[in-house]
Amino acid sequence: MTAPETLIGDVPGVGRPAARALAVQGLTTLAQLDGRDWAELAQLHGVGPAAGRRLQARLEEHGAGMLNPPAPEKREDxxxxxxxxxxxxxxxxxxxxxxxxxxxxxxxxxxxxxxxxxxxxxxxxxxxxxxxxxxxxxxxxxxxxxxxxxxxxxxxxxxxxxxxxxxxxxxxxxxxxxxxxxxxxxxxxxxxxxxxxxxxxxxxxxxxxxxxxxxxxxxxxxxxxxx
Missing domain, CATH: 3.90.1150 (Aspartate Aminotransferase, domain 1)
Structure with missing residues (x-):
């Protein structure tokens, strides 16, 4: 399976600041994030772990993913x-x-x-x-x-x-x-x-x-x- 050409800004929960920061780097679709190092992307202003988790989740649905993805959110009872x-x-x-x-x-x-x-x-x-x-x-x-x-x-x-x-x-x-x-x-x-x-x-x-x-x-x- 390959990552879809879904626009990053159309992924639910990914805010405009994150989408804009990634677009400046030439990254506008989910497919372009496949294989990219999250540790590097996380350094961009406006790109936080919450957006990273949502993007990674969508990528994983298609058998794709980023390298060194953000850790899953820790939830407690x-x-x-x-x-x-x-x-x-x-x-x-x-x-x-x-x-x-x-x-x-x-x-x-x-x-x-x-x-x-x-x-x-x-x-x-x-x-x-x-x-x-x-x-x-x-x-x-x-x-x-x-x-x-x-x-x-x-x-x-x-x-x-x-x-x-x-x-x-x-x-x-x-x-x-x-x-x-x-x-x-x-x-x-x-x-x-x-x-x-x-x-x-x-x-x-x-x-x-x-x-x-x-x-x-x-x-x-x-x-x-x-x-």
Whole structure:
């Protein structure tokens, strides 16, 4: 395959300054960039790495490319406080109007007692009102996440789910004192997205309250306030 005769200025995301600077060097089409050394082109005023990445991506679609191309943009998972409404179409879990207290009251006797106690612990630690998310998760606060892949959505900041087999505790990992407090918490096992507890009596409720408060206070900042 060969690079097309597409004009550099017609490549989406490549600004006029970059197109003009390359044109001065006699480079006006993608085909003319094939085999050129990006390290040299990057020295031109107005030609930045963002334009270079977009041009290289288009060249690679045709089996071509520049030498020493700019490094791919490093993207990281990002979580910010507050919902945005931007949610991938296939994500179905969302906040509902179901009353968390009524939901908990309808569970079996033990889970109902544990759920009611967790409502107290999480409510006191966060100072927030609970919201049902999906069929069985109870969350406090809202955050927006965007993964490095570009996938994004809204969810709760911290919460729990009184499931039949185990209690799931969300949003309590990855903070400065999470590991220390989880070690003191009692019997638990850590999953990728939550911490599992078989029954409430297996853990120290005071430590749980301290853990929830710590993670809530150290949670994500609003968009624009992150360092």
């Amino acid at each position: 990002r979580v910010t406080k507050g919902a945005t409404g931007k949610v991938a179409k296939d994500i179905k879990t969302a906040a509902t109007d179901v009353d968390p207290a009524e939901y908990v009251a309808g569970l079996d006797a033990r889970r109902s007692r544990e759920g009611a106690r967790l409502l107290e612990i999480f409510g006191e630690a966060t100072g927030e009102r609970p919201t049902m998310w999906g069929a069985s998760m109870i969350g406090y606060g809202e955050v927006h996440y965007r993964y490095a892949t570009g996938r994004e959505g809204d969810t709760f900041q911290i919460g729990f789910s009184p499931r039949k087999a185990e209690l799931a505790l969300y949003g309590i990992q990855g903070f400065p004192r999470s590991d220390e407090l989880l070690e003191r918490l009692g019997k638990n096992r850590r999953g990728a997205g939550c911490v599992w507890v078989r029954k409430l009596e297996d853990i120290d409720e005071d430590v749980l309250a301290e853990l929830v408060a710590h993670c809530w206070e150290n949670g994500p900042a609003p968009e624009g306030e992150r360092g």
